[in-house]
Amino acid sequence: MLALERYARFSSEDREAVEGLLRSPLTRLRAGETVIHEGTSSPVIRVLSSGWAYRYKDLPDGRRQIVGFLLPGDLFNLHIRLREVDHTIAALTPISFHTIPLAQFAALMERRANLSQAALCNELVTSAIQREWLVSLGQRSAFERLGHLFMELFTRLKLIGMTSGNSCGFPLTQNDLADATGVTPVHLNRVMQDMRREKLVELRCKRLQILDEDRLRNLAMFDAAYLQVRHESIEYQ
Amino acid sequence: MLALERYARFSSEDREAVEGLLRSPLTRLRAGETVIHEGTSSPVIRVLSSGWAYRYKDLPDGRRQIVGFLLPGDLFNLHIRLREVDHTIAALTPISFHTIPLAQFAALMERRANLSQAALCNELVTSAIQREWLVSLGQRSAFERLGHLFMELFTRLKLIGMTSGNSCGFPLTQNDLADATGVTPVHLNRVMQDMRREKLVELRCKRLQILDEDRLRNLAMFDAAYLQVRHESIEYQ
Protein backbone atom coordinates (compact mmCIF):
# COMPACT_ATOMS: atom_id res chain seq x y z
CA MET A 1 0.00 0.00 0.00
CA LEU A 2 1.11 3.50 -0.74
CA ALA A 3 1.34 6.03 2.06
CA LEU A 4 -0.36 8.51 -0.27
CA GLU A 5 -3.68 6.79 0.21
CA ARG A 6 -3.77 8.08 3.76
CA TYR A 7 -4.00 11.62 2.46
CA ALA A 8 -6.91 11.43 0.06
CA ARG A 9 -10.02 9.46 -0.68
CA PHE A 10 -9.07 7.80 -3.95
CA SER A 11 -11.54 7.18 -6.72
CA SER A 12 -11.23 3.91 -8.58
CA GLU A 13 -9.47 5.79 -11.40
CA ASP A 14 -7.01 7.23 -8.90
CA ARG A 15 -6.35 3.83 -7.48
CA GLU A 16 -5.88 2.35 -10.90
CA ALA A 17 -3.38 5.08 -11.75
CA VAL A 18 -1.45 4.42 -8.56
CA GLU A 19 -1.38 0.73 -9.26
CA GLY A 20 -0.04 1.51 -12.69
CA LEU A 21 2.83 3.34 -11.04
CA LEU A 22 3.53 0.43 -8.78
CA ARG A 23 3.93 -1.86 -11.73
CA SER A 24 7.12 0.04 -12.47
CA PRO A 25 10.36 -1.90 -11.98
CA LEU A 26 11.43 -2.81 -8.48
CA THR A 27 15.00 -2.18 -7.41
CA ARG A 28 16.59 -4.12 -4.59
CA LEU A 29 19.48 -2.91 -2.47
CA ARG A 30 21.40 -4.47 0.37
CA ALA A 31 21.67 -2.85 3.79
CA GLY A 32 24.04 0.08 3.72
CA GLU A 33 23.79 0.77 -0.01
CA THR A 34 22.98 4.26 -1.22
CA VAL A 35 19.81 5.06 -3.14
CA ILE A 36 20.71 8.59 -4.15
CA HIS A 37 23.58 10.76 -3.11
CA GLU A 38 23.52 14.38 -1.98
CA GLY A 39 24.48 16.75 -4.75
CA THR A 40 23.28 14.45 -7.51
CA SER A 41 19.92 14.32 -9.19
CA SER A 42 17.90 11.88 -11.21
CA PRO A 43 14.57 12.47 -12.91
CA VAL A 44 12.64 9.86 -10.98
CA ILE A 45 10.56 9.60 -7.87
CA ARG A 46 10.57 6.52 -5.68
CA VAL A 47 8.27 4.54 -3.45
CA LEU A 48 9.75 2.35 -0.77
CA SER A 49 8.23 -1.08 -1.07
CA SER A 50 9.95 -3.00 1.72
CA GLY A 51 12.61 -2.37 4.35
CA TRP A 52 13.80 0.73 6.15
CA ALA A 53 15.82 3.58 4.65
CA TYR A 54 17.10 6.83 6.06
CA ARG A 55 17.98 10.33 4.94
CA TYR A 56 21.15 11.97 6.15
CA LYS A 57 23.45 14.88 5.54
CA ASP A 58 27.21 14.84 5.87
CA LEU A 59 29.36 17.71 7.09
CA PRO A 60 32.70 18.39 5.43
CA ASP A 61 34.47 17.29 8.61
CA GLY A 62 32.91 13.84 8.82
CA ARG A 63 30.07 14.47 11.24
CA ARG A 64 26.68 13.44 9.96
CA GLN A 65 23.07 13.96 10.90
CA ILE A 66 20.23 11.63 10.08
CA VAL A 67 17.28 13.80 9.11
CA GLY A 68 14.53 11.22 8.69
CA PHE A 69 13.54 7.62 8.29
CA LEU A 70 11.60 6.05 5.45
CA LEU A 71 9.23 3.16 6.01
CA PRO A 72 7.45 0.87 3.55
CA GLY A 73 4.89 2.76 1.49
CA ASP A 74 6.69 6.08 1.79
CA LEU A 75 7.07 8.15 -1.33
CA PHE A 76 10.36 10.01 -1.58
CA ASN A 77 12.66 11.85 -3.91
CA LEU A 78 9.93 14.10 -5.15
CA HIS A 79 12.47 16.75 -6.15
CA ILE A 80 10.59 18.38 -8.96
CA ARG A 81 12.47 21.34 -10.41
CA LEU A 82 15.25 21.17 -7.85
CA ARG A 83 18.75 21.34 -9.20
CA GLU A 84 20.04 18.57 -6.98
CA VAL A 85 19.00 16.77 -3.83
CA ASP A 86 20.36 18.18 -0.62
CA HIS A 87 20.70 14.90 1.29
CA THR A 88 21.65 11.28 0.83
CA ILE A 89 19.24 8.38 1.07
CA ALA A 90 20.53 4.94 1.98
CA ALA A 91 19.20 1.53 2.92
CA LEU A 92 19.19 0.64 6.58
CA THR A 93 18.02 -2.92 5.94
CA PRO A 94 17.74 -4.71 2.63
CA ILE A 95 15.14 -2.70 0.73
CA SER A 96 13.16 -2.71 -2.45
CA PHE A 97 11.63 0.34 -4.07
CA HIS A 98 9.76 1.40 -7.17
CA THR A 99 11.25 3.96 -9.51
CA ILE A 100 8.85 6.15 -11.46
CA PRO A 101 10.06 8.53 -14.16
CA LEU A 102 9.38 12.08 -13.09
CA ALA A 103 7.79 12.91 -16.41
CA GLN A 104 5.31 10.07 -16.02
CA PHE A 105 4.52 11.12 -12.48
CA ALA A 106 4.15 14.79 -13.43
CA ALA A 107 1.81 13.89 -16.26
CA LEU A 108 -0.29 11.83 -13.93
CA MET A 109 -0.48 14.65 -11.42
CA GLU A 110 -1.73 16.99 -14.11
CA ARG A 111 -4.52 14.61 -14.96
CA ARG A 112 -5.44 13.59 -11.44
CA ALA A 113 -5.57 16.58 -9.11
CA ASN A 114 -6.43 14.32 -6.24
CA LEU A 115 -3.14 12.46 -6.60
CA SER A 116 -1.28 15.68 -6.98
CA GLN A 117 -2.68 16.97 -3.71
CA ALA A 118 -1.95 13.72 -1.96
CA ALA A 119 1.67 13.97 -3.08
CA LEU A 120 1.88 17.51 -1.78
CA CYS A 121 0.30 16.38 1.45
CA ASN A 122 2.91 13.67 1.75
CA GLU A 123 5.61 16.35 1.57
CA LEU A 124 3.79 18.47 4.13
CA VAL A 125 3.75 15.61 6.60
CA THR A 126 7.44 14.92 6.00
CA SER A 127 8.01 18.57 6.71
CA ALA A 128 5.96 18.42 9.91
CA ILE A 129 8.01 15.46 11.08
CA GLN A 130 11.16 17.48 10.51
CA ARG A 131 9.78 20.34 12.57
CA GLU A 132 9.12 17.94 15.42
CA TRP A 133 12.74 16.80 15.12
CA LEU A 134 13.82 20.44 15.27
CA VAL A 135 11.97 20.78 18.56
CA SER A 136 13.64 17.62 19.80
CA LEU A 137 17.15 18.68 18.84
CA GLY A 138 16.68 22.26 19.96
CA GLN A 139 14.75 21.87 23.19
CA ARG A 140 14.40 18.33 24.42
CA SER A 141 16.98 16.50 26.50
CA ALA A 142 18.71 13.45 25.04
CA PHE A 143 16.32 11.26 27.00
CA GLU A 144 13.23 13.06 25.71
CA ARG A 145 14.57 13.05 22.17
CA LEU A 146 15.09 9.34 22.14
CA GLY A 147 11.68 8.74 23.66
CA HIS A 148 10.08 10.96 21.06
CA LEU A 149 11.83 9.15 18.23
CA PHE A 150 10.64 5.80 19.55
CA MET A 151 7.09 7.11 19.69
CA GLU A 152 7.26 8.56 16.19
CA LEU A 153 8.51 5.37 14.65
CA PHE A 154 6.21 3.13 16.61
CA THR A 155 3.23 5.25 15.59
CA ARG A 156 4.22 5.29 11.93
CA LEU A 157 4.79 1.55 11.96
CA LYS A 158 1.39 1.02 13.55
CA LEU A 159 -0.21 3.04 10.74
CA ILE A 160 1.16 0.61 8.18
CA GLY A 161 0.41 -2.49 10.21
CA MET A 162 3.99 -3.28 11.09
CA THR A 163 3.57 -3.58 14.84
CA SER A 164 2.24 -6.43 16.89
CA GLY A 165 0.91 -5.53 20.28
CA ASN A 166 3.40 -3.25 21.97
CA SER A 167 6.38 -4.27 19.90
CA CYS A 168 7.82 -3.86 16.43
CA GLY A 169 10.83 -4.83 14.40
CA PHE A 170 13.48 -2.19 14.86
CA PRO A 171 16.70 -2.37 12.85
CA LEU A 172 18.36 0.80 14.21
CA THR A 173 21.59 0.38 16.13
CA GLN A 174 22.57 2.69 18.96
CA ASN A 175 24.90 4.34 16.51
CA ASP A 176 22.03 5.14 14.15
CA LEU A 177 19.95 6.44 17.02
CA ALA A 178 22.86 8.65 18.09
CA ASP A 179 23.17 10.11 14.58
CA ALA A 180 19.44 10.81 14.51
CA THR A 181 19.21 12.40 17.95
CA GLY A 182 22.41 14.40 17.64
CA VAL A 183 24.25 12.87 20.59
CA THR A 184 27.36 10.72 20.74
CA PRO A 185 26.99 6.95 20.70
CA VAL A 186 28.45 6.80 24.20
CA HIS A 187 25.83 9.14 25.56
CA LEU A 188 23.07 7.44 23.67
CA ASN A 189 24.06 4.19 25.28
CA ARG A 190 23.72 5.71 28.74
CA VAL A 191 20.33 7.20 27.90
CA MET A 192 19.20 3.88 26.48
CA GLN A 193 20.08 2.26 29.78
CA ASP A 194 18.12 4.88 31.70
CA MET A 195 15.09 4.03 29.60
CA ARG A 196 15.52 0.38 30.26
CA ARG A 197 15.98 0.96 33.98
CA GLU A 198 12.81 3.08 33.97
CA LYS A 199 11.00 0.17 32.31
CA LEU A 200 9.86 2.38 29.45
CA VAL A 201 11.18 0.40 26.53
CA GLU A 202 13.15 -2.71 25.81
CA LEU A 203 15.30 -2.95 22.70
CA ARG A 204 17.06 -6.12 21.78
CA CYS A 205 17.50 -8.53 18.93
CA LYS A 206 16.35 -5.79 16.56
CA ARG A 207 12.99 -5.64 18.26
CA LEU A 208 11.56 -2.66 20.13
CA GLN A 209 9.07 -3.13 22.89
CA ILE A 210 7.16 -0.19 24.34
CA LEU A 211 6.62 -1.19 27.96
CA ASP A 212 4.78 1.89 29.19
CA GLU A 213 3.40 3.86 26.27
CA ASP A 214 1.48 6.41 28.33
CA ARG A 215 4.41 7.35 30.47
CA LEU A 216 6.75 7.44 27.50
CA ARG A 217 4.34 9.69 25.60
CA ASN A 218 4.21 12.10 28.51
CA LEU A 219 7.91 12.14 29.20
CA ALA A 220 8.70 12.73 25.53
CA MET A 221 5.83 15.20 25.09
CA PHE A 222 4.64 13.23 22.09
CA ASP A 223 1.39 14.19 20.37
CA ALA A 224 0.68 12.23 17.20
CA ALA A 225 -1.45 14.96 15.61
CA TYR A 226 1.40 16.07 13.34
CA LEU A 227 1.41 12.63 11.73
CA GLN A 228 -2.20 13.22 10.63
CA VAL A 229 -3.43 10.29 12.65
CA ARG A 230 -7.12 10.25 13.29
CA HIS A 231 -7.42 9.73 17.00
CA GLU A 232 -9.32 6.50 16.62
CA SER A 233 -7.46 5.10 13.67
CA ILE A 234 -4.32 4.55 15.64
CA GLU A 235 -6.08 2.25 18.03
CA TYR A 236 -7.86 -0.07 15.65
CA GLN A 237 -5.88 0.37 12.44
CA MET B 1 7.41 39.72 -6.19
CA LEU B 2 6.42 36.24 -5.24
CA ALA B 3 9.08 33.75 -4.19
CA LEU B 4 7.35 31.22 -6.42
CA GLU B 5 8.71 32.90 -9.51
CA ARG B 6 12.17 31.69 -8.59
CA TYR B 7 11.06 28.11 -9.08
CA ALA B 8 9.57 28.20 -12.55
CA ARG B 9 9.69 30.10 -15.78
CA PHE B 10 6.26 31.71 -15.82
CA SER B 11 4.29 32.25 -18.96
CA SER B 12 2.35 35.49 -19.25
CA GLU B 13 -0.80 33.58 -18.32
CA ASP B 14 0.94 32.23 -15.24
CA ARG B 15 2.05 35.68 -14.26
CA GLU B 16 -1.39 37.07 -14.79
CA ALA B 17 -2.84 34.36 -12.59
CA VAL B 18 -0.33 35.13 -9.87
CA GLU B 19 -1.08 38.79 -10.06
CA GLY B 20 -4.74 37.97 -9.71
CA LEU B 21 -3.94 36.21 -6.46
CA LEU B 22 -1.99 39.18 -5.21
CA ARG B 23 -4.99 41.43 -5.70
CA SER B 24 -6.56 39.56 -2.81
CA PRO B 25 -7.02 41.53 0.41
CA LEU B 26 -3.98 42.54 2.38
CA THR B 27 -3.94 41.98 6.13
CA ARG B 28 -1.73 44.02 8.40
CA LEU B 29 -0.46 42.88 11.79
CA ARG B 30 1.71 44.51 14.39
CA ALA B 31 4.93 42.97 15.62
CA GLY B 32 4.23 40.08 17.94
CA GLU B 33 0.75 39.32 16.68
CA THR B 34 -0.13 35.79 15.63
CA VAL B 35 -1.08 34.91 12.07
CA ILE B 36 -2.24 31.37 12.74
CA HIS B 37 -2.02 29.26 15.82
CA GLU B 38 -0.85 25.67 16.16
CA GLY B 39 -3.75 23.26 16.36
CA THR B 40 -6.11 25.48 14.38
CA SER B 41 -6.77 25.53 10.67
CA SER B 42 -8.19 27.89 8.11
CA PRO B 43 -8.88 27.22 4.46
CA VAL B 44 -6.52 29.86 3.08
CA ILE B 45 -2.96 30.15 1.97
CA ARG B 46 -0.92 33.26 2.51
CA VAL B 47 1.84 35.25 0.91
CA LEU B 48 3.96 37.52 3.02
CA SER B 49 4.04 40.92 1.41
CA SER B 50 6.21 42.92 3.80
CA GLY B 51 8.00 42.37 7.09
CA TRP B 52 9.46 39.32 8.81
CA ALA B 53 7.50 36.49 10.38
CA TYR B 54 8.54 33.29 12.08
CA ARG B 55 7.26 29.79 12.69
CA TYR B 56 7.58 28.22 16.10
CA LYS B 57 6.39 25.32 18.19
CA ASP B 58 5.67 25.42 21.90
CA LEU B 59 6.28 22.62 24.35
CA PRO B 60 3.79 21.94 27.14
CA ASP B 61 6.33 23.13 29.69
CA GLY B 62 6.92 26.54 28.17
CA ARG B 63 10.03 25.92 26.11
CA ARG B 64 9.72 26.88 22.49
CA GLN B 65 11.64 26.33 19.31
CA ILE B 66 11.60 28.60 16.30
CA VAL B 67 11.52 26.37 13.23
CA GLY B 68 11.85 28.90 10.44
CA PHE B 69 11.68 32.49 9.29
CA LEU B 70 9.46 33.97 6.61
CA LEU B 71 10.62 36.84 4.43
CA PRO B 72 8.72 39.04 1.99
CA GLY B 73 7.49 37.07 -1.01
CA ASP B 74 7.33 33.79 0.87
CA LEU B 75 4.26 31.67 0.41
CA PHE B 76 3.14 29.85 3.53
CA ASN B 77 0.28 27.99 5.13
CA LEU B 78 -0.11 25.69 2.19
CA HIS B 79 -1.72 23.07 4.42
CA ILE B 80 -3.86 21.34 1.86
CA ARG B 81 -5.74 18.38 3.32
CA LEU B 82 -4.08 18.65 6.70
CA ARG B 83 -6.35 18.50 9.68
CA GLU B 84 -4.62 21.33 11.50
CA VAL B 85 -1.34 23.18 11.35
CA ASP B 86 1.39 21.86 13.59
CA HIS B 87 3.07 25.17 14.36
CA THR B 88 2.32 28.79 15.07
CA ILE B 89 3.18 31.67 12.77
CA ALA B 90 3.64 35.13 14.19
CA ALA B 91 4.86 38.54 13.11
CA LEU B 92 8.36 39.51 14.09
CA THR B 93 8.02 43.03 12.74
CA PRO B 94 4.90 44.75 11.51
CA ILE B 95 3.82 42.68 8.52
CA SER B 96 1.31 42.60 5.72
CA PHE B 97 0.24 39.49 3.87
CA HIS B 98 -2.19 38.34 1.22
CA THR B 99 -4.81 35.75 2.04
CA ILE B 100 -5.99 33.50 -0.74
CA PRO B 101 -8.89 31.07 -0.31
CA LEU B 102 -7.58 27.55 -0.59
CA ALA B 103 -10.33 26.63 -3.04
CA GLN B 104 -9.31 29.43 -5.36
CA PHE B 105 -5.67 28.43 -5.11
CA ALA B 106 -6.41 24.75 -5.67
CA ALA B 107 -8.51 25.54 -8.71
CA LEU B 108 -5.71 27.62 -10.12
CA MET B 109 -3.22 24.85 -9.53
CA GLU B 110 -5.40 22.45 -11.45
CA ARG B 111 -5.46 24.77 -14.40
CA ARG B 112 -1.84 25.85 -14.33
CA ALA B 113 0.47 22.90 -13.75
CA ASN B 114 3.42 25.21 -13.81
CA LEU B 115 2.13 27.10 -10.80
CA SER B 116 1.30 23.90 -9.04
CA GLN B 117 4.83 22.66 -9.46
CA ALA B 118 6.27 25.97 -8.32
CA ALA B 119 4.18 25.73 -5.15
CA LEU B 120 5.43 22.22 -4.53
CA CYS B 121 8.96 23.40 -5.16
CA ASN B 122 8.47 26.16 -2.61
CA GLU B 123 7.58 23.50 -0.03
CA LEU B 124 10.58 21.41 -1.02
CA VAL B 125 12.92 24.32 -0.41
CA THR B 126 11.30 25.04 2.95
CA SER B 127 11.87 21.41 3.76
CA ALA B 128 15.51 21.61 2.68
CA ILE B 129 16.03 24.63 4.93
CA GLN B 130 14.63 22.64 7.83
CA ARG B 131 17.04 19.80 7.12
CA GLU B 132 19.92 22.24 7.23
CA TRP B 133 18.61 23.42 10.60
CA LEU B 134 18.52 19.81 11.75
CA VAL B 135 22.18 19.51 10.90
CA SER B 136 22.85 22.72 12.79
CA LEU B 137 20.99 21.69 15.91
CA GLY B 138 22.26 18.13 15.85
CA GLN B 139 25.89 18.55 14.88
CA ARG B 140 27.10 22.10 14.81
CA SER B 141 28.37 24.02 17.84
CA ALA B 142 26.44 27.06 19.01
CA PHE B 143 28.95 29.26 17.23
CA GLU B 144 28.60 27.40 13.93
CA ARG B 145 24.83 27.35 14.23
CA LEU B 146 24.58 31.07 14.66
CA GLY B 147 26.98 31.64 11.79
CA HIS B 148 24.95 29.34 9.59
CA LEU B 149 21.73 31.12 10.43
CA PHE B 150 23.27 34.49 9.60
CA MET B 151 24.42 33.13 6.26
CA GLU B 152 21.03 31.61 5.48
CA LEU B 153 19.15 34.79 6.19
CA PHE B 154 21.64 37.04 4.48
CA THR B 155 21.52 34.87 1.38
CA ARG B 156 17.75 34.76 1.32
CA LEU B 157 17.56 38.51 1.79
CA LYS B 158 20.02 39.02 -1.03
CA LEU B 159 17.81 36.94 -3.31
CA ILE B 160 14.93 39.34 -2.75
CA GLY B 161 17.03 42.45 -2.97
CA MET B 162 16.86 43.32 0.70
CA THR B 163 20.58 43.68 1.32
CA SER B 164 22.86 46.56 0.56
CA GLY B 165 26.51 45.69 0.26
CA ASN B 166 27.48 43.49 3.15
CA SER B 167 24.64 44.50 5.42
CA CYS B 168 20.92 44.06 5.84
CA GLY B 169 18.10 45.01 8.14
CA PHE B 170 17.85 42.42 10.87
CA PRO B 171 15.03 42.60 13.41
CA LEU B 172 15.92 39.48 15.42
CA THR B 173 16.85 39.96 19.06
CA GLN B 174 19.34 37.73 20.83
CA ASN B 175 16.36 36.07 22.41
CA ASP B 176 14.91 35.18 19.01
CA LEU B 177 18.28 33.90 17.85
CA ALA B 178 18.52 31.77 20.97
CA ASP B 179 15.07 30.25 20.33
CA ALA B 180 16.06 29.49 16.75
CA THR B 181 19.45 27.98 17.51
CA GLY B 182 18.30 26.02 20.54
CA VAL B 183 20.61 27.61 23.08
CA THR B 184 19.87 29.81 26.09
CA PRO B 185 19.87 33.57 25.65
CA VAL B 186 22.84 33.82 28.00
CA HIS B 187 24.88 31.47 25.91
CA LEU B 188 23.81 33.09 22.71
CA ASN B 189 25.06 36.38 24.05
CA ARG B 190 28.47 34.85 24.70
CA VAL B 191 28.63 33.38 21.21
CA MET B 192 27.53 36.68 19.71
CA GLN B 193 30.42 38.39 21.43
CA ASP B 194 32.86 35.78 20.15
CA MET B 195 31.67 36.52 16.62
CA ARG B 196 32.13 40.20 17.15
CA ARG B 197 35.57 39.69 18.64
CA GLU B 198 36.47 37.55 15.64
CA LYS B 199 35.35 40.38 13.38
CA LEU B 200 32.95 38.11 11.53
CA VAL B 201 29.76 40.05 11.95
CA GLU B 202 28.45 43.16 13.60
CA LEU B 203 24.86 43.35 14.78
CA ARG B 204 23.43 46.53 16.18
CA CYS B 205 20.53 48.90 15.74
CA LYS B 206 18.62 46.09 14.02
CA ARG B 207 21.20 45.93 11.27
CA LEU B 208 23.44 42.97 10.48
CA GLN B 209 26.79 43.47 8.85
CA ILE B 210 28.75 40.53 7.48
CA LEU B 211 32.36 41.60 7.95
CA ASP B 212 34.09 38.50 6.58
CA GLU B 213 31.70 36.47 4.49
CA ASP B 214 34.26 33.93 3.25
CA ARG B 215 35.50 33.05 6.68
CA LEU B 216 32.00 32.95 8.10
CA ARG B 217 30.89 30.64 5.31
CA ASN B 218 33.76 28.27 6.03
CA LEU B 219 33.39 28.30 9.79
CA ALA B 220 29.66 27.66 9.53
CA MET B 221 30.07 25.13 6.72
CA PHE B 222 27.50 27.02 4.69
CA ASP B 223 26.76 25.99 1.13
CA ALA B 224 23.90 27.86 -0.49
CA ALA B 225 23.01 25.07 -2.92
CA TYR B 226 20.06 23.96 -0.79
CA LEU B 227 18.44 27.36 -1.30
CA GLN B 228 18.41 26.71 -5.06
CA VAL B 229 20.64 29.67 -5.72
CA ARG B 230 22.32 29.68 -9.08
CA HIS B 231 25.94 30.28 -8.29
CA GLU B 232 26.07 33.48 -10.28
CA SER B 233 22.68 34.84 -9.36
CA ILE B 234 23.65 35.45 -5.80
CA GLU B 235 26.41 37.79 -6.87
CA TYR B 236 24.55 39.96 -9.32
CA GLN B 237 20.96 39.43 -8.32
Added chain:
DNA sequence: ATTCCTAAATGATAAATGTTATAAAAATTG
Protein backbone atom coordinates in the same frame (compact mmCIF):
# COMPACT_ATOMS: atom_id res chain seq x y z
C1' DA C 1 35.72 -23.91 18.74
C1' DT C 2 38.52 -19.88 16.67
C1' DT C 3 38.71 -15.75 14.52
C1' DC C 4 36.84 -11.53 13.05
C1' DC C 5 33.80 -7.97 13.23
C1' DT C 6 30.30 -5.05 14.82
C1' DA C 7 27.48 -3.52 18.58
C1' DA C 8 26.97 -2.43 23.31
C1' DA C 9 28.87 -1.14 27.77
C1' DT C 10 31.98 1.29 31.19
C1' DG C 11 34.87 4.76 33.45
C1' DA C 12 37.62 8.94 33.92
C1' DT C 13 38.02 13.43 32.48
C1' DA C 14 37.08 17.60 29.65
C1' DA C 15 34.31 20.82 27.21
C1' DA C 16 30.09 22.98 26.07
C1' DT C 17 26.15 24.81 27.54
C1' DG C 18 22.52 25.72 31.17
C1' DT C 19 20.92 28.22 35.49
C1' DT C 20 20.22 31.92 38.40
C1' DA C 21 20.91 36.38 39.68
C1' DT C 22 21.98 40.98 38.76
C1' DA C 23 23.35 45.08 36.31
C1' DA C 24 23.97 48.17 32.45
C1' DA C 25 22.36 49.95 28.21
C1' DA C 26 19.01 50.95 24.89
C1' DA C 27 14.56 51.55 23.22
C1' DT C 28 9.61 52.88 24.15
C1' DT C 29 6.08 55.23 26.34
C1' DG C 30 3.53 58.58 28.89
Added chain:
DNA sequence: CAATTTTTATAACATTTATCATTTAGGAAT
Protein backbone atom coordinates in the same frame (compact mmCIF):
# COMPACT_ATOMS: atom_id res chain seq x y z
C1' DC D 1 12.56 64.07 29.84
C1' DA D 2 11.42 60.86 33.32
C1' DA D 3 9.59 56.37 33.75
C1' DT D 4 9.14 51.88 32.19
C1' DT D 5 10.14 47.98 29.58
C1' DT D 6 13.03 45.42 26.67
C1' DT D 7 17.45 44.04 25.30
C1' DT D 8 22.19 43.14 26.11
C1' DA D 9 25.89 42.06 29.20
C1' DT D 10 28.38 39.78 33.19
C1' DA D 11 29.62 36.49 36.80
C1' DA D 12 29.53 32.27 39.60
C1' DC D 13 28.25 27.88 39.58
C1' DA D 14 25.67 23.50 38.02
C1' DT D 15 24.57 20.14 34.61
C1' DT D 16 24.63 17.86 30.42
C1' DT D 17 27.02 15.95 27.00
C1' DA D 18 31.49 14.98 24.55
C1' DT D 19 36.06 12.61 24.38
C1' DC D 20 39.08 9.02 24.72
C1' DA D 21 40.49 4.70 26.11
C1' DT D 22 39.22 0.15 27.01
C1' DT D 23 36.17 -3.84 27.59
C1' DT D 24 32.59 -7.11 26.99
C1' DA D 25 29.21 -9.41 24.34
C1' DG D 26 27.16 -11.29 20.16
C1' DG D 27 26.91 -12.82 15.38
C1' DA D 28 28.83 -14.40 11.20
C1' DA D 29 32.44 -16.79 8.75
C1' DT D 30 36.25 -20.31 8.69
